Amino acid sequence: MSRWKAAAIHLSISALIGSISAALIFLLWFPAPYSHAAGADRLILLLLGVDVVLGPLLTLIVYRHGKWGMRFDLAVIALLQASAFAYGMHVVLESRPVFVVGAIDRFVLVPADALDPKDLAEGREPEFRSLSWTGPRLVNALRPEAAADRSDLLSSGLAGKDIEKFPKYYATYAGHHEGLLSRAHALGALDAKPGATTAVDAWLADTGHHREDVVWLPLVGRDADMTMLLDRHDGRLLDALPIDPW
Incomplete structure (x- = not known):
């Protein structure tokens, strides 16, 4: 040979x-x-x-x-x-991403190695206490009501560990997305970003959605940030486009 x-x-x-x-x-x-x-x-x-x-x-x-x-x-x-x-x-x-977390005014893609096992064990629901093997689970992170918890979360955030890394604050996305929708932006706010108009128009043409029915929020990832598109009426995630949201 x-x-x-x-x-x-x-x-x-x-x-x-x-x-x-x-x-x-x-x-x-x-x-x-x-x-x-x-x-x-x-x-x-x-x-x-x-x-x-x-x-x-x-x-x-x-x-x-x-x-x-x-x-x-x-x-x-x-x-x-x-x-x-x-x-x-x-x-x-x-x-691998295990959660897509709606965090106040953005979505954050949380990888498996970003979650401390002790924090993971404190998840409210069983699905919040395990790491997905079939793609990220969509959740919403709700701010705690207790003043002490808010203070601890603020201190943790200043140290670089924000709310999306605490499964004890996770909730199901459905029924808890109103706050995110209230902070979402109209597609017109993307027009000034390089290449955004072309990408959005192509997406609208391909999917058949109407511009006025779609809003967006930033999607923060490990390697790149993208633009998450949502249905204006029910908060349903529609897609994520490779547009720098910042």
Whole structure:
């Protein structure tokens, strides 16, 4: 077997594994429209770069038919590739978005590694006390009524840990979205932002929604911020567009 054939076989196996991984990432763990904001495009490039490129390239470099110790060399390459891939998948799973939180005047995409297990255990409902494996759950974060809790939340926010990282303040989105809608902006407020008018007009044409029925709020992600579109009447999330809301 030539080194090119050996590398091609290795590349085929790696590409299959990479394709399965990409499907899991984009269809299950980082679903649209949140994949860009959560950094899935960057993570998949890193993961596939290691899995699809590094292993077959090393095989191409070291493989020589009949070489003494060739099996050992290939085993080391496979081990290195598997270790790098396992680490990459661990990073992906820790970064996956588990909640889309309506937080006062914006939506925040909360990844798994941003929630402290102790805080997670204090969630009001069972679904607020676990990390989703099938895309982020939509919730709303309600400000506490007790003065002491408000003071603690303010202090925590100044330290960088805001309300969206406390599941004990989560509530179901349906029935608790009036505050968010009251702070939402008309689509006209996006007109001054670069490329926004074209993107919004294209979205309206594709979906059939009327401009006056759609409002927006910022969506804060780990890697990028986007613009979340909502139905003006019932607060239903319609889509997230790659427009910088700030």
